[in-house]
Amino acid sequence: MGVTVPSSKQRNGINHLDDLLSCIKTWPVAWRQGVLTKTRSESASERRQRIVPDLFAADPSVNGKRVLLLDDTFTSGGTMASAARALRDAGAACVIGISFGRQLNANREEARDLIAELPQRPLDLETCPVHGMSDYDLFLMGG
Secondary structure, three states: OEEEOOOOOOEOOEOHHHHHHOOOOOOOOOEOOOOEEEOOOOOHHHHOOOOOOOOEEEOHHHOOOEEEEEEEEEOOOHHHHHHHHHHHHOOOOEEEEEEEEEOOOOOOHHHHHHHHHHHHOOOOOOEOOOOOOEHHHHHHOOO
């Protein structure tokens, strides 16, 4: 089962990730909308710093299921981890999280070198910009 992290920028009750996924005609997993709901409104900086156990509530339909969790941006992992916690608390057997993008913070030492060299790098959609390896190679080594 595929589930999206609810967007903090929903407009007219529409989650932009659910809207995007509705455009894909064939997908190897069934996507369910409305499985996760936000129960609290915390600022992004607060929720990104830690796992917030009651930030989301998950529909009990996840009980015993393997869940693929999709988020638009990965900053620190706090929001995705909070969503995964809600899914596990609702009985999900396994939760795997993926995101479309990664936000790099120039104030963090591990990101500075990468950010500094990105303008000089050619765009290579077959290679991870962080590890310098193909998706296949990363998969083989478990990364």
